[in-house]
Amino acid sequence: MGKSFFKTRVILFLTALLLCSMAGLSNAEDELNCVLCHKHRGLSRIDENGNLRLFYINEHMFEEGPHFRVKCIDCHQDIAKIPHDPAKKVDCTTECHLTEPSGQKNFSHKSVAEQLNKSVHGKFDTEGKEKKNVQDFPGCKDCHEEPLYRPLSFFKGKAGGISQRGISRCKTCHRTGKFAESFYKHVTSRLQKTRQPVEMVQVCDRCHSDKDLQQRHNLDDVVNTYKETFHYKAIKFGSDETPDCLDCHVVKGESVHFIEGRNSPTAANNNKNVATTCRTSECHDKASENLAGYRVHVTYDKDKYPFLHYMMMFFTGLMAAVMYFFLVLIILELLRRLFPNFSFTKSPDDGHH
Ligand code: HEC
Numbered sequence: 001m002g003k004s005f006f007k008t009r010v011i012l013f014l015t016a017l018l019l020c021s022m023a024g025l026s027n028a029e030d031e032l033n034c035v036l037c038h039k040h041r042g043l044s045r046i047d048e049n050g051n052l053r054l055f056y057i058n059e060h061m062f063e064e065g066p067h068f069r070v071k072c073i074d075c076h077q078d079i080a081k082i083p084h085d086p087a088k089k090v091d092c093t094t095e096c097h098l099t100e101p102s103g104q105k106n107f108s109h110k111s112v113a114e115q116l117n118k119s120v121h122g123k124f125d126t127e128g129k130e131k132k133n134v135q136d137f138p139g140c141k142d143c144h145e146e147p148l149y150r151p152l153s154f155f156k157g158k159a160g161g162i163s164q165r166g167i168s169r170c171k172t173c174h175r176t177g178k179f180a181e182s183f184y185k186h187v188t189s190r191l192q193k194t195r196q197p198v199e200m201v202q203v204c205d206r207c208h209s210d211k212d213l214q215q216r217h218n219l220d221d222v223v224n225t226y227k228e229t230f231h232y233k234a235i236k237f238g239s240d241e242t243p244d245c246l247d248c249h250v251v252k253g254e255s256v257h258f259i260e261g262r263n264s265p266t267a268a269n270n271n272k273n274v275a276t277t278c279r280t281s282e283c284h285d286k287a288s289e290n291l292a293g294y295r296v297h298v299t300y301d302k303d304k305y306p307f308l309h310y311m312m313m314f315f316t317g318l319m320a321a322v323m324y325f326f327l328v329l330i331i332l333e334l335l336r337r338l339f340p341n342f343s344f345t346k347s348p349d350d351g352h353h
């Protein structure tokens with residue numbers, strides 16, 4: 001293994017040199033340099049564990065994605081020479097060269113990290129100590145792994161003004177299409193959910209369906225129980241008006257990253273706040289306080305919820321009993337109709353004809 005690993009590295013190195021000389025470029029400062037090599041689909045190697053690692057960057061997807069104005073080295077700050085040393089993991093809270101216009105400061109995602117750290121998903125407790133089982137808590141890339149790339153057609157027809165026709169209006173005055181298109185998308189893509197509700201559930205699913213994780217953190221099987229509800233079934237039938245995880249777990253107007261534990265008095269799903277959470281203009285605007293008693297994640301775990309467990313057993317039993325009773329009745333009825341003259345005892349006039 002070691003030998004072939006060495007060989008692939010040599011081949012890659014030679015390819016890199018060849019590509020460099022072909023392009024006549026040799027420093028990593030020029031941002032275009034990166035794509036020059038990385039646009040090649042074959043750029044990959046087998047790592048120490050025998051897994052294939054792909055270093056190919058789809059230029060088109062990068063251009064269409066949210067980071068298209070960020071230079072490669074703004075994020076990959078440790079890439080300084082070619083061939084490079086093994087890259088460090090990118091820190092999503094690094095400052096980049098863009099300035100956010102309203103604050104005139106170098107832009108970074110630090111504010112997101114602050115919200116996340118305060119939330120139930122934060123890796124540190126209030127005293128700054130690492131929480132138990134810290135590896136279970138999500139980092140940025142756990143939830144944002146798949147590219148947020150969305151062609152504009154994705155939004156087409158879903159909300160007023162979000163369409164190619166909308167862009168064509170900008171182009172009346174802004175002659176370079178790219179300028180109008182990027183700002184148009186920048187705003188319109190944020191006027192609605194980026195992910196479809198089904199995809200949203202998948203983001204939370206990867207941890208919250210993990211049985212071991214549930215046990216380590218004493219959590220219920222929330223994803224499967226949610227999937228049993230009318231809300232999710234409606235989503236599966238294409239509704240985007242029924243709630244996914246975020247609609248119920250983020251207080252309206254708060255950052256989506258600030259999800260709190262149920263015991264926190266300000267949590268969207270704290271008993272005191274459930275009615276308010278349901279009572280939005282899009283959902284149950286006239287809901288009464290009683291709605292707070294409605295359980296979303298109904299778990300029939302015998303040890304945790306014995307009452308629900310035995311209720312469930314009772315009703316399952318009752319339903320089975322009723323079903324079988326009528327089934328037997330129907331079969332008997334059917335037999336009588338098929339054989340109207342059948343009898344177990346010989347009828348008195350048997351043998352007379
Ligand atoms: C001359 C071609 C070339 C150029 C230019 C180039 N790369 Fe690479 N890059 C490679 C090759 C080849 C590999 C695979 C290296 C290996 O096998 O260790 C690689 C690997 C990487 C990796 C993964 C490294 C790891 O070990 O995890 C990153 C990240 C990366 N490049 C970023 C960049 C960035 C950012 C730039 C521009 C500043 C850039 N590259 C410019 C050829 C190039």
Ligand code: HEC
Binds near residue numbers: 035053055067
């Ligand atoms: C907004 C930040 C950002 C920008 C801009 C960016 N990358 Fe990345 N890149 C990442 C992250 C995050 C990863 C995932 C690996 C990690 O966590 O470091 C990654 C992974 C990679 C990898 C695979 C490395 C591996 O370990 O498998 C390569 C190669 C790469 N990027 C090259 C580029 C090139 C070339 C550009 C410019 C066209 C670019 N990146 C622009 C954030 C960025």
Ligand code: HEC
Binds near residue numbers: 093113138190193194
């Ligand atoms: C528990 C999952 C989760 C974690 C962890 C997480 N995010 Fe998010 N993030 C989301 C969701 C969900 C959205 C809402 C956007 C959507 O609908 O996809 C979002 C939205 C965003 C947005 C706004 C996107 C837009 O254009 O509207 C940014 C920026 C962002 N996250 C950055 C980060 C960074 C940086 C981190 C790490 C410090 C992080 N996120 C960690 C789930 C997460």
Ligand code: HEC
Binds near residue numbers: 170173180
């Ligand atoms: C009737 C002509 C017209 C139309 C249509 C138009 N714009 Fe503009 N836009 C301008 C003018 C003129 C300016 C510069 C004057 C100003 O700053 O108020 C401008 C400024 C901007 C700026 C600020 C640029 C900066 O660097 O400060 C953005 C962003 C922008 N327009 C985006 C759009 C988008 C997106 C659309 C389509 C939804 C659009 N515009 C439609 C005329 C137009």
Ligand code: HEC
Binds near residue numbers: 203205213217245261
């Ligand atoms: C990387 C794994 C991971 C992902 C992804 C994740 N979570 Fe969590 N979540 C956890 C862990 C671990 C806890 C338990 C925290 C603790 O022990 O304090 C938790 C706790 C919670 C709680 C608090 C439970 C309570 O009342 O105590 C809620 C609500 C929650 N997550 C919702 C979500 C939602 C919604 C998503 C999707 C946007 C999501 N989580 C994605 C790992 C994850």
Ligand code: HEC
Binds near residue numbers: 226231244245274296
């Ligand atoms: C209709 C609103 C609603 C939706 C949708 C929803 N939840 Fe909940 N969630 C609640 C309420 C209310 C509670 C409090 C306990 C209960 O009612 O079951 C709760 C409790 C939780 C808990 C704490 C469970 C425990 O062990 O104490 C977690 C974790 C959680 N939800 C995650 C999720 C995830 C992940 C999704 C998406 C798959 C989701 N929720 C969808 C309303 C919702």
